[in-house]
Amino acid sequence: KAGVTQTPRYLIKTRGQQVTLSCSPISGHRSVSWYQQTPGQGLQFLFEYFSETQRNKGNFPGRFSGRQFSNSRSEMNVSTLELGDSALYLCASSSHRVPSNTGELFFGEGSRLTVL
């Protein structure tokens, strides 16, 4: 079956702009989680959506937001971009709500955002 698809793969923005990233989970998966990955910081949890509802949120400012649609596809938005927002944004889908002792996260290849 098709894996997790993230678009766009690469993008360059300037400070103050906003960006929207898209994630299509594996068919049948209802949980979508978003992570920010930077060198030295590892994967930082942004939020998790399950059945169109945000179930959990990480410690990021309100500039970071997301949503999930009825077909489980998810988008995340970052407004008023800052240089420090440059990172790889990873989306992961799961058949279980996260966290789960047995649930596996299936990651997409990520969207690499560069803020100039």
Add this chain to the structure above:
Amino acid sequence: TQLLEQSPQFLSIQEGENLTVYCNSSSVFSSLQWYRQEPGEGPVLLVTVVTGGEVKKLKRLTFQFGDARKDSSLHITAAQPGDTGLYLCAGVSAQGGKLIFGQGTELSVKP
């Protein structure tokens, strides 16, 4: 704040050597997962350990969950260049909540 600390952060070895990566916390986790991430790709799950003291083997990789469920290790025997990548541990806290990731161990195996 629950933290998972991985060590070492970077490891560069020759093909055929053995290595161990550690994942430690002061908190108890109900389960712990190990992922491997290759350049340009997302992390891929290697194993999930759930029971304290549990040992799981995946070919040349051996994973162990500490008895107190606060730490885990990944041992690779006779490393090969194909083992190169970023190894991440991730834990589910015993109190529920978020899935916490360690900062990763960057492994480079030279032929």
